[in-house]
Amino acid sequence: MKGDTSTINPLENEAIYIIREVAAQFEKPVLLFSGGKDSITLVRLAQKAFYPAKIPFPLMHIDTGHNFPETIEFRDRLVKELGLELIVRNVQDSIDQGKVKEESGKYASRNSLQTTTLLDAIEEFKFDACIGGARRDEEKARAKERIFSVRDDFGQWDEKNQRPELFDMLNGQIELGQNVRVFPISNWTELDVWSYIEKENIEIPSIYFAHTRATFLRDGLIWSSDDVVYREDDEVVEDRVVRFRTVGDMSCTAAVLSEAADIATVVDEIRNSTISERGARIDDKRSEAAMEKRKQQGYF
Amino acid sequence: MEVLKIATAGSVDDGKSTLIGRLLYDTKSLTSDKLEAIEKKSKQRGYDYLDFSLATDGLVAEREQGITIDVAHIYFSTQTKSYIIADTPGHVEYTRNMVTGASTSQAAIILIDARKGVIEQTNRHFFINNLLRVKDIIVAVNKMDLVDFSEEKYNTIKASFEALMAKRDYQEQRITFIPVSALKGDNVVNKSENMPWFKGQTLLEHLEVLKSDDIYNTGTPRFPVQYVVRPKTEEFHDFRGYAGKVYGGDLSVGDTVVALPSQTKSKIKEIFSYNELYETASRRSSVTITLEDDINVSRGDMLVKENDLPKIEKQFTATISWMDSQKLTNGSKYILQHGVNKVLAKVDQVNHKINPDYSGVDITTDTLGMNDIASVTFKLNKPIFFDAFKDHRTNGSFILIDTQSNNTVGAGFIQ
Structure with missing residues (x-):
């Protein structure tokens, strides 16, 4: 038996508390899983929150079809190993149904198309709480996001009418049709x-x-260089030693030059890094207010 | 790793965002792309210095008006600590944001413009941080560069703030004064060369040496049950664990505990953090507890030590910070959320409200509007298990939820 729990990371204590509140306050929660490091961390935190019981809600992946193949392979293996339920909904289906239109041109991306597929899936399964791995330090608009963030029937975020969050108390009271986005690793x-x-x-x-x-x-x-990434003829393909700091769509996630081949060197690299994580995400660079606009429309 | 949450309070133009930007800049927490964006924007606007406030002002509406309108969170870390700053606006209408920011913080920075000195809003900032019992307060007298780094000016401001301190309710609050220039960087992270007369620590030095006991109030252990873990697997067939966070003090294996409201006694059998067993659950940690006896405990119940019972009552008086445009009146009904427990509450009586000039002269009223702070007596449909806020910050506080809109409309601190 170990001594006392005072050495446990306070951020872990906070995240587990939040995840338990979701399971207790909502009828039908879901964990939005992208295959990225943040949602993988969420899965571990959820495992911890309910041990020795299984995670009492499913995982859902909104698949753009533009994911890195490594991510999809990893996702399927994780779900199998932990015996979790995985729901997958495809952006391609939303395109085929004519609900969204594929972007074209140099900066074409399916990133913003995900919103429609996500909102449809929330409605299909009647999810009342969606747990996500967004962090407040990622981006300025996210810095103001609550831990429990209420969305209306249209999935919209009203940043001027957010519930104050005091002490540890999380207010998950909602009306039928509304849902709450939950961010356990906000901090x-x-x-x-x-x-x-x-x-x-x-x-x-x-x-x-x-x-x-x-x-x-x-x-x-x-x-x-991949079929789903637009490339001009004069943009020359070369082999480079790289890694990714975030895992989004191939079409909007840039790599960084790096020799960091294991977790310890990656942590060192991040500690000494001078470019912020989203600096390599073209979807945020479109305009300074890009994230805020996408969030108002229901993006995660 | 230590995490320190800090609330900031200042009036419009006191340079709060600049101070935070300066902290980020001098601790090398601004990444090169963020710094570039700040440089570009500052130039576009024709400034001849870097406008660090651009590092924190988030939403479009704010950028347009040039003011911060909601609580924003800013993160940076040093070798010693991870810091989370809740940037709360100082504008007169936004008392609710300040209360919110202070509720999750263990330290607070109150900014004063050295040219203006202690103004009415300083009164409010101090009152709220004192009401919320934030243990460590730093009074940063900013814009010292605009008063020629005058020691005399600083001492005058310090003296008028000390006059406010005499009236405070929470006398044990630790208060430290620091003269700074956020714009020029004096005494924020680096010692000022312009104010050799100031012998104290810089703002960051002060934060760095804060110990857990300097910022947390200790009390008695309270364990509100969040969730009952029942795996129903072969290996854990009869497992019944109570998941929750420990507040105020520690709980150990073998401790005799009382489950509330049933008042049934049992002993702590095991303490789990994930798949590991611990001797003691320290305050503020999320654990799962099993008991020796098979007693009926569900969400909203509370485990406490046998000689340390909280009050178990259906009526109490609390200080309320009202946060909604719809008024609170005698007879209004709300959902009262106390920790993870929810009950129905009726306003029995609005006793009086705090005068917004903080003169100490209370105002008699029977309705509360947005940003009012008042003493209110409530009646509940069933008892809750509480402590006075002065004895237990977590178990002495609650929120009020509107039964129609479901919004959080007020915060309460039990007297």
Whole structure:
């Protein structure tokens, strides 16, 4: 038996508390799983929250069809190993049904199309709480997001009418048709997540570590050469040793040059890094207010 | 790893965002792309210095008006601590945001513009942080560069703030004064060369040496049950664990506990954190507890030590911070959430409200509007298990939820 629990990471204590509140206050919660490090961390926290019982809600992945193959393979293996229920809904289906229109051109991405597929899935399964891995340090609009963030029937975020959150108390009272987005790792920074993954020895997809990849340069960023990523003829493909700091769509997630091949060197790299994590996400660069606008429309 | 949550309070133009930006800049927490964006924006606006406030002002509406309108969270870390700053606005209408920010913070920075000195809003900022029993307060006298770094000016401001302190309810609150220039960087992270007369620590030095006991109030252990863990697997067939967070003090294996409201006694058999067993659950940790006896405990119940019972009552008086545009009146009914427990509450009587000039002269009223702070007596449909807020910050506080809109409309601190 160990001594006392005072050495447990306070951010872990907070996140577990939040996840337990979700299971207790809602009828039909779901954990939104992207295959990225933040949602993988959420899965570990949920395991901890309910041990020795299983996680009492399913995982859901909104698949854009533009994911890194490594991510999908990892997702399926994790779900199988932990005996979890996984729901997958595809952006391609929303496109085929004519609900959204595929973007075209140089910066085409399916990132913003996910919103429609997500909202449809929430309605289909009548989910009343969606747990996500967003962090307040990622982006300025996210810095103001609550831990329990109420969305209306249209999935919209009203940033001017947010519920105050006092002490540890989380108010999950909602009307039929509304749902709550829940962010248990709101207060974690990128470094906190990486340090936690290292300490807990959590497995993550291989693309987070240095590997050789066929890439090309655009706007000073490094892009994967792949069928789903638009490339001009004069953008030359070259093999580079890279890794990814976030795992989004291939079409909007740029790589960074890195030799960090294991978790310890990745943590070191993050600690000394001078570019913020979302600096490699083109979806935020479209305009300074990009994230805020997407959030108002129901993006996660 | 230590995490310190800090609330900030200042009036519009006191330079709060600049101070936070300066903290980030001098601790090298601003990444190169963020710094570039700040440089670009500052230049666009024709400033001849870096506008650090751009590092924190988040929402479009705010950027347009140039003011912060909601609670924003900012993160940075040093070798010693991880810091989370709740940037709360100082504007007169936003008492509710300040109360919210202070409720989750263990320290607070109150900003004063050295040119203006202690103003009515300083009164409010101090009153709220004192009401919320934030244990460590730093009074940062900012814009010292605009008063020629005058020691005399600083001492005058310090003296008028000390006059406010005499009236405070929570006398044990620790208060430290620091003269700073957020814009120029004096005494924020680095010692000021312009104010050799100031012998104290810089703002960051002060924060760095704060110990857990300096910022947390200790009390008696309270364990509100959040969730009952019942695996119903072969290996854990009869397992019945109570998941929750420990508040105020520690609980150990072998402790005799009383389950409330049933008042049934049992002993703590095991303490789990994930798949590991511990001797003691320290305050503020999320654990799962099993008991020696098979007693009936469900969400909203509370485990406490046998000689340390909280009050178990259906009526009490509390200080309320009202946060909604719809008024609170005698007879209004709300859902009262106390920790993880929910009951129905009726306003028995609005006793009096705090004068917004903080003169100490109370105002008689029977309705409360947005941002009012008042003493209110409630009646509940069933008893809750509480302590006075002065003895237990967690178990002495609650929120009020509107039964129609479901919004959180008020916060309460039990007297």
